[in-house]
Structure formats: structure tokens, C-alpha cells
Amino acid sequence: MSLTAVKEAGPSTVTAPPGPGKVRRRKAERTYYLMLVPAVLLFTLFITVPGLVGMFYSLTNYAGYGDWTFIGIRNYTSMFGDPRILDSYWFTIWFSVVTTVVVNVLALLLALGLNGRIKWKTGLRGIYFIPMVISGIVIAYVFNYLFSNAVPQFAAQLGWTAGETSILANEDWAWLAIVIVTAWQAVPGAVIIYLAGLMAIPNDIYEAAQLDGAGAWRRFRSITFPLLFGYVIINTILGFKGFLNAYDIIIALTGGGPGTATMSVAMTIFNGFSDGDYAFQMANAVVFFVFTVLVSLLQLLFVRNREVNLS
Numbered sequence: 001m002s003l004t005a006v007k008e009a010g011p012s013t014v015t016a017p018p019g020p021g022k023v024r025r026r027k028a029e030r031t032y033y034l035m036l037v038p039a040v041l042l043f044t045l046f047i048t049v050p051g052l053v054g055m056f057y058s059l060t061n062y063a064g065y066g067d068w069t070f071i072g073i074r075n076y077t078s079m080f081g082d083p084r085i086l087d088s089y090w091f092t093i094w095f096s097v098v099t100t101v102v103v104n105v106l107a108l109l110l111a112l113g114l115n116g117r118i119k120w121k122t123g124l125r126g127i128y129f130i131p132m133v134i135s136g137i138v139i140a141y142v143f144n145y146l147f148s149n150a151v152p153q154f155a156a157q158l159g160w161t162a163g164e165t166s167i168l169a170n171e172d173w174a175w176l177a178i179v180i181v182t183a184w185q186a187v188p189g190a191v192i193i194y195l196a197g198l199m200a201i202p203n204d205i206y207e208a209a210q211l212d213g214a215g216a217w218r219r220f221r222s223i224t225f226p227l228l229f230g231y232v233i234i235n236t237i238l239g240f241k242g243f244l245n246a247y248d249i250i251i252a253l254t255g256g257g258p259g260t261a262t263m264s265v266a267m268t269i270f271n272g273f274s275d276g277d278y279a280f281q282m283a284n285a286v287v288f289f290v291f292t293v294l295v296s297l298l299q300l301l302f303v304r305n306r307e308v309n310l311s
Contacts, residue, residue, distance in 0.1 A: 064278035075283035107190030140252030
């Protein structure tokens, strides 16, 4: 067909096929919604709705069964005068801070060793990562046996009188056993992050520092740690937020004892649900949620300010 005939026929008779870009875009949008909508529905059904229902019941005297009456913020005002609640917050914060420091120090030392020029480096990395794939409650039961039986027997053979009593029965030192077990499981995850950071540092920097006469400590202080500081922040944020929710290891080690010396906030909330104190502990859960969100916002603000200062 000539060009003149096409012009006389008019534009309505010539239909261009749809471009491949448009077809792909429609498929991408359809796939996007097929993946997004079920996830949003599940999150809303199992997270958002129960959270909103719990917030409502925190304003009532609901015991978890039977009738209830709306009482306003009385549960919130009562919990701030309850020494059990205050002690659980103090223990949780103290435990989280100490464990975060212990985990990061040990993980950084292990990462430096595993990143060095040593034999069997790959095999040792695999051994150190084993605790990360074992259930926390299984680890805690094993350590419970060690602290309650093996360690006291070993202390008796050495003549160490103070060690013959299980540390789990000591009100002043039971928290230390929880820190040890939690750190034993959490260190491998932090080691992976630190190893990723160490592998990202070019060897040329270390070679130049050695030529300038910098020793091992000087290289760590001036090169390694500053370049790893971002990874330190990541481990600190992830670790601290995770340790705030400590539950399974404490249940298997001490059950919150001796007495209530090692009761975490999560344990206090869960125990209240089964003791007919549902509404009161829901108020505790709401306060703990707000506290966790504030901690996360402060951590993100610190990271953002650091990035601004570096840029």
C-alpha cells in the first residue's frame, strides 16, 4: 500500500500493536498486588487487629474470660505503682544493656580472629556458628543442667565453697547465667555481620599502614574500628531490641526466679494472661510497646545524625 493510500484511509484504519513495555507493566502490577494484598491481609488479621483489641481491653477490667467493665486508664496508673512491673523493667533494661556489650565485644574479637591468616579458618567458622541454629530453649535446658549439677560438682572437687551452690539459685547472680547463655547463642549472628564488614575493608589500606610503621593496635584503632563502626551500630540495634523481648532462655534457666529476681517484662505480661490479670498486663504490653518504639526511634535518630555528620 502506498503512502498516499494510507493518508486517505485516515488514522482510524491504522492500529498500532501495543508496545511490549505496556504489557510487561500490567503483568508487573498484577504480580505486585497478588503478592502484596495477602501479606497485608495476614499482617492486619494476626498483628494489627489483635493489637487494637488488646489496647481496648487495657482500658477495661477484663480478666480474660467473662464480663468486663470499662475503667479508663486505671490499669495504666496502677502499673506504675506496682513494684513487680518496675522491677521487671529494670531487670530487662539492665540485662539488655549488659548482654549487648558482652555480645559485641566477644563477636568482634572472634571475627578478628576468624578473619586472620589462620589454619582451618572455614571449619572454625562453621563450629562457631552452630549455636545460632539451635533453639534457645534447648540451649537453656542444657546450661541449666550444667549450672545446677556439673559446675557445683567441679567446684566441690576444687574446694571452691562459693561455687558449690548453683548460680541459678543465687538472687544476686542468677542474671549473670542468663547473660552467659544468651550471649552464647547471640554471638554467632553478630560475628557474621562483623566478618562481612572486615571482608569489605581493602587490604591495601592495611599494607599502607604497615609501611608507615603502624602496629596491630594502631591499625585496629585507626582503620578497622572506624570502618566497622556502622556494623557495630547494626549489631547494637538488632541485639538490644532482641534482648528486650527475652523470654524462652529465662523460662528454661530460672523461670523468673529466684523469687522474681529475673522476671523480664515479656514474662510478666505472659504470666498475667494466664493468671486472670489480662487487662492489667495488656496495659503493661501497650506501655512496653511504646517504650520499644521510642528506643527504636532514638537508635534511628542516632544513626541518621551520624550519617549527616559523616557526609
